[in-house]
Amino acid sequence: MNSNSIRNNSSGADKANANIMKPSQMPRSPMSRRRVLALGAAAGSLALSSRAGAVVRLDITQGNIQPLPIAIPNFIGGTQDDDETAISVTQVISADLQRSGLFAPIDPAAFLEKIATVDTVPNFPDWRTINAQALVTGRLTRQGDGRLKAEFRLWDVVAGQQLAGQQYFTTPDNWRRIAHIIADAIYERITGEGGYFDSRVVFVDETGPKIRRVKRLAIMDQDGANVRYLTRGDELVLTPRFSPSTQEITYMAYGEGDPRVYLLNIETGQREIVGNFPGMSFAPRFSPDGQRVIMSLQENSNSNLFVMDLRSKATTRLTNTQAIDTAPCYSPDGTQICFESDRGGQPQIYVMPAVGGPAQRISFGDGIYSTPVWSPSGDYIAFTRQYENKFAIGVMKPDGSGERILTEGFHNEGPTFAPNGRVIMFFRDEEGGPGPSLFTIDIAGRNDQKVPTPSFASDPAWSPLLS
Amino acid sequence: MGLDGSNGGTGMNGMSIVRGAKFAAIIVAGLMIAGCAKQQDTTGMTAAAVPGSPQDFLVNVGDRVFFDTDSSDLSDQARATLDKQSEWLNHYNRYNFTIEGHADERGTREYNLALGARRAETVREYLVSRGVSAQRMRTISYGKERPVATCDDISCWSQNRRAVIVLDQSS
Numbered sequence: 267m268n269s270n271s272i273r274n275n276s277s278g279a280d281k282a283n284a285n286i287m288k289p290s291q292m293p294r295s296p297m298s299r300r301r302v303l304a305l306g307a308a309a310g311s312l313a314l315s316s317r318a319g320a321v322v323r324l325d326i327t328q329g330n331i332q333p334l335p336i337a338i339p340n341f342i343g344g345t346q347d348d349d350e351t352a353i354s355v356t357q358v359i360s361a362d363l364q365r366s367g368l369f370a371p372i373d374p375a376a377f378l379e380k381i382a383t384v385d386t387v388p389n390f391p392d393w394r395t396i397n398a399q400a401l402v403t404g405r406l407t408r409q410g411d412g413r414l415k416a417e418f419r420l421w422d423v424v425a426g427q428q429l430a431g432q433q434y435f436t437t438p439d440n441w442r443r444i445a446h447i448i449a450d451a452i453y454e455r456i457t458g459e460g461g462y463f464d465s466r467v468v469f470v471d472e473t474g475p476k477i478r479r480v481k482r483l484a485i486m487d488q489d490g491a492n493v494r495y496l497t498r499g500d501e502l503v504l505t506p507r508f509s510p511s512t513q514e515i516t517y518m519a520y521g522e523g524d525p526r527v528y529l530l531n532i533e534t535g536q537r538e539i540v541g542n543f544p545g546m547s548f549a550p551r552f553s554p555d556g557q558r559v560i561m562s563l564q565e566n567s568n569s570n571l572f573v574m575d576l577r578s579k580a581t582t583r584l585t586n587t588q589a590i591d592t593a594p595c596y597s598p599d600g601t602q603i604c605f606e607s608d609r610g611g612q613p614q615i616y617v618m619p620a621v622g623g624p625a626q627r628i629s630f631g632d633g634i635y636s637t638p639v640w641s642p643s644g645d646y647i648a649f650t651r652q653y654e655n656k657f658a659i660g661v662m663k664p665d666g667s668g669e670r671i672l673t674e675g676f677h678n679e680g681p682t683f684a685p686n687g688r689v690i691m692f693f694r695d696e697e698g699g700p701g702p703s704l705f706t707i708d709i710a711g712r713n714d715q716k717v718p719t720p721s722f723a724s725d726p727a728w729s730p731l732l733s
Numbered sequence: 734m735g736l737d738g739s740n741g742g743t744g745m746n747g748m749s750i751v752r753g754a755k756f757a758a759i760i761v762a763g764l765m766i767a768g769c770a771k772q773q774d775t776t777g778m779t780a781a782a783v784p785g786s787p788q789d790f791l792v793n794v795g796d797r798v799f800f801d802t803d804s805s806d807l808s809d810q811a812r813a814t815l816d817k818q819s820e821w822l823n824h825y826n827r828y829n830f831t832i833e834g835h836a837d838e839r840g841t842r843e844y845n846l847a848l849g850a851r852r853a854e855t856v857r858e859y860l861v862s863r864g865v866s867a868q869r870m871r872t873i874s875y876g877k878e879r880p881v882a883t884c885d886d887i888s889c890w891s892q893n894r895r896a897v898i899v900l901d902q903s904s
Contacts, residue, residue, distance in 0.1 A: 475883075564847065608844075677838070
């Protein structure tokens with residue numbers, strides 16, 4: 267693989283169709299996320315512009331959030347053949363919103379009005395009666411060229427007005443992505459924050475007994491759907507991380523010779539070694555521009571941080587300590603690096619300039635701090651904390667202030683932020699349990715939820731938004 | 734509390750004895766079963782290790798040393814084992830070998846990789862100081878990925894904090 271193929275693959279709308287299993291069969295139809303539904307022109311009587319100051323709005327910066335009651339009747343099939351897909355899309359949207367903890371989809375059995383079209387204004391009193399605050403209506407229609415058209419409208423039931431309306435075109439096998447994109451649009455319009463449903467997670471799938479665990483790289487949608495395996499399990503793989511383009515991952519594997527950091531193109535399946543270091547290289551992570559990989563390199567008893575430019579292949583040493591420096595992660599603007607180091611005796615979190623230089627310790631709570639990861643918006647660093655033989659996931663501000671433990675137990679490790687920075691995924695092992703699973707929790711410590719995976723799972727890394 | 738598990742508190746001597754006893758018990762059991770099942774064919778059942786064989790190294794020298802929590806320091810017990818190892822390795826110098834460094838599960842993934850490497854390196858340096866040629870050895874860290882004991886308590890964790898000499902069978 268060369269850097270040209272990276273740039274080519276990361277350009278344009280092809281990202282939407284990433285499918286490493288059958289790359290040759292992948293259609294290349296574009297899917298626009300921002301195409302505003304042109305119903306205003308098609309149906310003039312529906313000129314219900316969304317005014318500022320809508321009543322329905324969820325302030326998720328508040329401490330105690332009541333999930334917003336939302337009605338999501340099944341989308342209408344434009345033709346009879348579309349009915350099944352329309353129902354599936356509706357279910358995925360509803361599940362996304364429910365799992366966020368911010369929405370409470372209303373049982374469809376309570377609905378009074380049957381939505382038969384998206385082209386007319388719903389009967390708001392019917393929806394107010396069942397205490398819905400928001401209503402989503404939508405339609406899926408197979409086009410003459412085989413594409414799928416998805417339309418939806420988000421209604422403010424209390425104010426009796428439209429909040430959003432958009433349409434999207436894609437290939438039918440992309441129906442799940444359409445659902446996630448619509449769920450993101452609803453989430454964004456109601457909360458004012460960016461969404462995160464149209465994203466993926468790369469993780470390590472674990473099978474077999476603990477003393478002979480087989481680990482495979484796997485990728486799935488953030489809701490656990492569409493699991494695909496990227497390696498066969500014949501070699502040990504650890505700590506996969508997404509590139510910003512979502513086309514590549516970097517990870518550590520035990521192949522021939524020393525265990526090292528690799529780069530894998532998930533569309534083509536091509537892989538290459540990152541850097542030509544003597545000894546073990548590990549704990550890789552991409553820079554925010556995707557042009558560099560930062561990692562640890564073992565040097566005798568010590569481990570230091572290095573960065574490699576993926577185009578020039580030039581490597582630069584960033585630290586030179588008689589200690590273990592590892593788990594590096596860039597700030598989203600690329601100017602700083604957080605990492606863990608035991609230079610002070612036991613592992614703590616440090617921040618230093620991205621080019622190296624003096625490092626400031628930022629973790630000063632009780633216990634050992636490790637696996638720091640910077641939030642996409644830059645406001646928090648999440649970490650694993652070990653204290654009194656418990657493992658916790660927490661967040662602190664990049665200056666070390668405002669520390670907050672989100673969950674604590676026998677073993678919680680390896681946080682990764684959702685693209686909007688509001689949710690963290692990590693892996694958890696119960697005491698005496700057979701193996702780890704993935705969980706999500708929001709950055710206030712609410713809404714602790716298991717993520718479905720086919721078997722044991724660890725080392726999750728959340729992708730950026732796919733579009 | 735510790736990075737890769739709490740120390741048992743009884744020190745490494747007790748742990749080694751327990752392990753040794755367990756190992757002996759397994760061998761005896763194996764012989765008894767074999768003795769019942771097979772009366773004629775005893776090939777492959779040589780419990781008494783041939784001097785200079787990998788089995789000899791395993792049974793009569795010991796292939797591993799143990800470490801305290803989040804430590805790569807060598808205990809007296811570990812030094813004694815390494816002294817025997819270096820003597821054996823110097824005598825049977827046809828063997829190349831790998832030093833595997835391991836950590837227990839009570840640490841985070843990346844740090845444990847580095848900690849395992851540090852433990853393997855400590856053993857490497859010690860063996861070199863006892864005259865074993867550095868050319869014959871390579872090191873590898875498995876972090877917490879290859880536990881030998883999985884019972885989720887302190888006694889198990891201490892068995893996993895180890896460095897193991899694996900002889901290259903082809904050498």
